[in-house]
Amino acid sequence: MKSNYNVVNNVLGWVAFAIAALTYLFTMEPTASLWDCGEFITTAYGLEVGHPPGAPLFMIIARFFSLFAPSPAQVALMVNAMSALASAFTIMFLFWTITHLAKKLVAVKGEISKGNLIAVMGAGMVGALAYTFSDTFWFSAVEGEVYALSSLFTAVVFWAILKWENVANEKYANRWIILIAYLMGLSIGVHLLNLLAIPAIIFVYYFKKYKPTRNGIIAAFSLSVLILGVIMYGVIPGVISIASWFELLFVNEFGLPYNTGVMFYAAALIALVVWLINFSIKRGMVVLNTIVTAFVVIMIGYSSFSMIVIRSSANPPMDENNPDNVFALLSYLNREQYGDRPLVYGEYYNAPAVDLVETKPVYIQKKDKNNKDRYVVASHKQQYKFDSRFNTIFPRMYSSRANHVHEYEYWGDVKKNNPIQVGDGETVYKPSFGSNIKFFLSYQVNHMYWRYFMWNFVGRQNDIQGHGDILHGNWISGIPFIDEMKVGNQDKLYPEMANKKSRNTYFFLPFLLGLIGLLYHYKSSKEGKQDFFVVLLLFIFTGLAIVVYLNQAPYQPRERDYAYAGSFYAFAIWIGFGVMGLYQWLSKKGPSVLTAGAVTAVCLVAVPGLLAQQNSDDHDRSGRYATLAYATNYLNSCDPDAILFTYGDNDTFPLWYAQEVEGIRRDIRIVNLSLLAGDWYINQMRTKAYDSDLIPMSLTADKVEPGIRDQVPIVERLKGQELLSEMIKFVGSDNDATMVETQSGKKLNYFPGRDVYVPVDSLKVLANGTVQPEDADLIVDKLEWKIKRSYLYKNDIMVYDIIANNNWDRPIYFSVGMGVDSFLGLEKYFQLEGAAYRLVPIETKPERNEYGHINTELLYDNYMNKFTFGGIKDPDVYVDQFHILTVNIMSFRSNYCRLASALNDQGKREKAIDILDRCMEELPTNKIPFDNTLIGFIQEYYRANATDKANALLSDMAQQSYDKMNYFLSLDAQRANAFKSEQEREVRVVQMLLGLADMGEQTKLREDLQLKFELLFTAASGE
Known part of the structure; x- marks a missing residue:
């Protein structure tokens, strides 16, 4: 029966793969999706550098898939297909993992009866297909993101340690350990989630090689955490950090060229590991040989990050953080631009800051006066020191943002009963540790993990991001009395919510089957119970451990269920074991073969079948082109050679994709305001990209180095208005007369005044189309506004610099998706031209958050003839909540209405009806609320x-x-x-x-x- 088992196991594993692959290939998005997908696809297609910490292996593999695209318009489709196939392979390895673990419980001396064979295969198929059709995994499987490929690495390494288990006492068995180490190294180039499988892997090894004892289990657990920590905090940043020491020594002290220290370090490291391997072989030191070899293959896998440095050195159009040297790479890997958060010990959200101290230096490459290569300290990282009385172990409530504080106090039920006197006698109430733990349990564990878990195995209310109310984003089951306790009366729920395709109910069936499997696995044989603890470790480390590590603050930009996919993978193993549990119980009451077949059939329908039926309509993205249409609308709103200011991920990444992959409107220069705070990005704007000319600026590279003019206080000195270009010149001056000394003794430039203006050449703005001829009488002599802030950040200064130096030569636009604060006081000089506001010398008073002058002929042409909406009106295309919000559908509705109003004001009633009809047709109320x-x-x-x-x-x-x-x-x-x-x-x-x-x-x-x-x-x- 053994050979028969292997054949059936292999064939059904590939059947599971085929079912998953066909499901994902037929439901994947045909173009770029929202969030990071546009950026990832762009970096893969052009081998460019995306946001920290990068995903070079994903980039390389996705680039390979993109080679099969018949045209640039199909590149995203091929990258999405890569995710679909990676996800399907994940399902195959999940199937083999379940069957391996299940077989151990019923095989006797390697032999397995026909009934047991059917039950084992049924367990594998039910568990694998349940995960196939689960909410979170299906979502990631059909888009060009890193999580599908990351899941594959997790599945393969967990399967590989089970393969090692089969041959653990045979010669060369450790080759499986080396393979796992290599895969771990490779996975670093995709995502770090794969590393969380290490504790489970260590325990498979421990249970196979040693007789379990209490102390042995403690030691194995400690070793697994140590290995995980060494890789995450030692190998990944540590190898590069040591390289930076050598580089600094060889360049600054020895006077050698850039990268000399790095090359010497690499050579020395290679020589060391070669010597150690040779030494371990000669002395027969198997453990040392395995450790060193594992380190070597991890480093070989990790070497995919050399692609980041190589491509950054080539200065591609997208080169985020410009990690072209070892110091920039270290900052890139450590994600320093995102800041950090306290994990083990730190401050509460209302802790008073007592000092601002400088920490590690920021090195940049800069030639000395003799034109020799040097690394100089441009600035130092700064960090606040807080009143130690407000510190706590395990700090969960740390962010001082106002909306976060409100939610901390709500979820943590913070009581103002612990007053502390600070500063000048002010009373601040320190939260209790009990509130800290309550926030952790109620928000971070329950809301940000358990809710996601229940989405996948009990049911999901809808895809509207929830922040704790009963209408949005909760789990539901479909069982009325349970749901009423959770989210209120559902009988009178209004149709907009009741009829959403993302309302999926599973009646607890996947959860209950998994719970049966969990209990069966726990109560099984001694060896089975050991395997239970291995799966439990995988479940915990890819679930609750991530909750602790992420330490998420309230009001996340989007739902974060994708981070816990590994935990749901582990539970799917127990869903498979649920089949085994039911079979073992029912086989005592009837023929084993019949029982195994019946249990498998019923469970296949009740769990994977139900999941597929409920989730198919809202996970099918096969006809959705909304993201690309959104990006195209943005770009086509702009005149040729425009400068377009954007802000966040979702109003930038799709535009990057449209430009760099599909070649749409490459004449437009996109300037992301959040990135414009970085000197590397500012300097990239000084170069030509595709058909877009460089952006003239007066502040030179040395004026915007890290730590210089990051935040400039406004101290009024002059009365009356000042020319914007003169003000920028003043800000860029290094003369001591233009500097003010802060409390810390650091001198900073400051603004001379708040009232600034930009002159207008009326003939020029008419000639180049900035103002339409019919609006000539509306042209003002100058743009004038008051800076109302007490300080400006570097990106604000650079926006003013760009405007001052543009001199009305190129069109300047601002995304309609920005907050008004990003408009920097210029909103009264906007003209609405579609999905962007154009800066024009026409003053319009903003009303009810509606900005911009309207030229009806221009806007009518854009909305009627240029705008598309990517099939949103198609009855078979599902539009999720983030497309409704992020793609600015509501903004478009509002602006269509504004245009209709303006047309009616001009007596153009037919055109007003046309524009309203067009919007109602493209954005119908049965699709858009x-x-x-x-x-x-x-x-x-x-x-x-x-x-x-x-x-x-x-x-x-x-x-x-x-x-x-x-x-x-x-x-x-x-x-x-x-x-x-x-x-x-x-x-x-x-x-x-x-x-x-x-x-x-x-x-x-x-x-x-x-x-x-x-x-x-x-x-x-x-x-």
């Missing part, structure tokens, strides 16, 4: 005499408000009170709708609506 913007649509339809369209939309919107209020009024008093503001908002909406009905002279419609809502409130009051 109703919002207050549509009130303006109703008004403009009435103004354009499109009464039937206005009436229909008004009725639909009123029904939405009715359904929402009916739901809110059905809640118990405590929950209803949480939605008081939403109820009040809906009341205001209804009042506006009634007013619009009056405006459109729709008396009957108004009376019907008023009666309907009066009856609703009457019923709710019980009268």
Whole structure:
């Protein structure tokens, strides 16, 4: 039966692969997705340098897949296919992992009965397919991100240690250990999550080689944590850190060229390991030989990061952080631009800062006066020291951001009962350690892990990011009385929420089957119980251990379930064991073969089948081009040779992808404001990229080195206005007369005044199209504004520098997705041209967060003829919440309405109707939720005499408000009170709708609506 087992096991493993591969290939996104996908695909296609700490191996493999793309437009498809195939291979190795562990429980001297064989294979298939169709893993499997490839490494290394287990006492068995070490080294070039499998691997080795004892288990656990720490904090940064010591010595002390120290260090390291391997072989020191060889292959795998340095040295268009030398690479690997967070010991969020101290130096390459290579200290990293009375072990509540503090106090139930006198007698209330732990358990463990776990194995309410309320992002089961306790009455849940495709319910079936498997595994034989603890370690270290390590603050930019995919992988093993548990119980009551087949069939339908049925509609991205359309709309909003300021990831990465991969509008220079704080990025803007010319700036490279003008205080000196270019010149001056000394003794430049202006050449702005001829009478003599802040950051200064030196030569645009603070006071001189605001010499007073002058002909052409929305209107295309929010769909609705209003003001009613119809067609209300913007649509339809369209939309919107209020009024008093503001908002909406009905002279419609809502409130009051 042994050979038969191997054949069946191999064939069914590939069947699991095929099912997963076909699922993912048919549901993957055909182009770039949101978040980091656009950047990853771009870096792979052009072998460029992405954000720290980089993913060079992902980049290399994805580049290989991109070679098969018939055109640049299919590059993203091929990279997504790489993720799909990597995920499918993960499923295959999961299948073999489950069958390996399950077989050990039922095989007798290597032999296995037919009934047991069916049960083992059924366990493998149920567990593997349950993970295939699980929410988190399926999401990552169909996009060009690192998590699919990272999951494959985790699956392979865990499978490999089980293969070692089979041959552990045979000659050359340690080759499996060396393979695992090599895969670990490679995985560093994808993502560090794979390293968290190390404790489980160590225990497989321990249980196989040693008789378990209490002290032995403690020692094995300690060793596993030590190895994990050595790799994460020793090998990864340590090897580069030591290289930096040699480099500094050889260049600065010995006067040798750049990289001499690094090359000497590399040669010395290679010589050392060669000697150690040779020494260990001659002395027969197997353990030393294995350790050194493992280190060597880890370093070979880790060497993929040489690609980062090589490509950075070539200065590609995307070269984030410019890690072209050992010091920059070390900063890059350590993710220093993101700051750090306390883990073991640190401050509470309200700890008073008592000092700002300088820490390690920041080295840059700079020739000395004799033109010799040197590393000089440009600045020092700075770190706040806090009042030690506010420090605690295991600090969970550390961020001082106002919105974080509010959530800390909510989730931690912080009481103001521990007053401490600080400073000038001010009283500050230190949170208790109990509140600290309560926040950890309620938010970090429950909300940011357990909620995600339940999404995958119990059910998910919707894909709207939740922050603790009962309507968004919770887990639900589909069992009414349980869900009512969790998220309130579901019978009257309004259709917008009740009918979302992302509302998936599994009735606890995957969870219960996994729980049965967990208990069965724990209560199995001695060897099986050892395997249980191995899987448990994998489950904990890829779950709760990550929770502790990440130490997440509230209001994360997006849901973080992808970080815990390894934990869900481990639970899927137990889902497979659930089949074994049921089989072992039921086989006592009937024929084993029949029982095994029946249990497998039922479990396949009840768990993977249910997961596939529930998740397929909201995980199918096969027709969605919204991200690319969004990027294209942004770029096509701009005139040729424009400078486009963006801010965050999602209004930059898709644009990078569109430009650099698909070649769309390469004449536009994208300037990311968050990156513009870095000297490396500023200097990259001084070079030409594709069809985009360099950006002129007056502040030279030496004026923006690290630590110089990072934050400039504004100290008023001059009265009256000052020319912006003169102000920038003043800021760039190194004359002591232009500097102010801070409390720390450090001298900083400061601004001479708050009132600045930019002159306007009216003939020039008309000639180059900055202002349309019909708007010539609106041109102002100068742009003038007041700087209202007390300081400006380096990126703010550089924006002003770019504007001052542009001299109206190139169009300048700001993304509509930015916050008003990023507009730097210029918003009154904006012109809305689609998905971006253009800086124009026309003053428009902002109203209700609506900015920009509108030229109706220009904007009409852009919205009607240039904008596309990537198939959002297609009934089969699912649009998740982040596309609705991030792709600025609501902003587009608002701006379409603004244009319609302007057209109606000009008496162009047909065009106003056209533009409203176009928006309603491309962004229909059955795909994009109703919002207050549509009130303006109703008004403009009435103004354009499109009464039937206005009436229909008004009725639909009123029904939405009715359904929402009916739901809110059905809640118990405590929950209803949480939605008081939403109820009040809906009341205001209804009042506006009634007013619009009056405006459109729709008396009957108004009376019907008023009666309907009066009856609703009457019923709710019980009268």
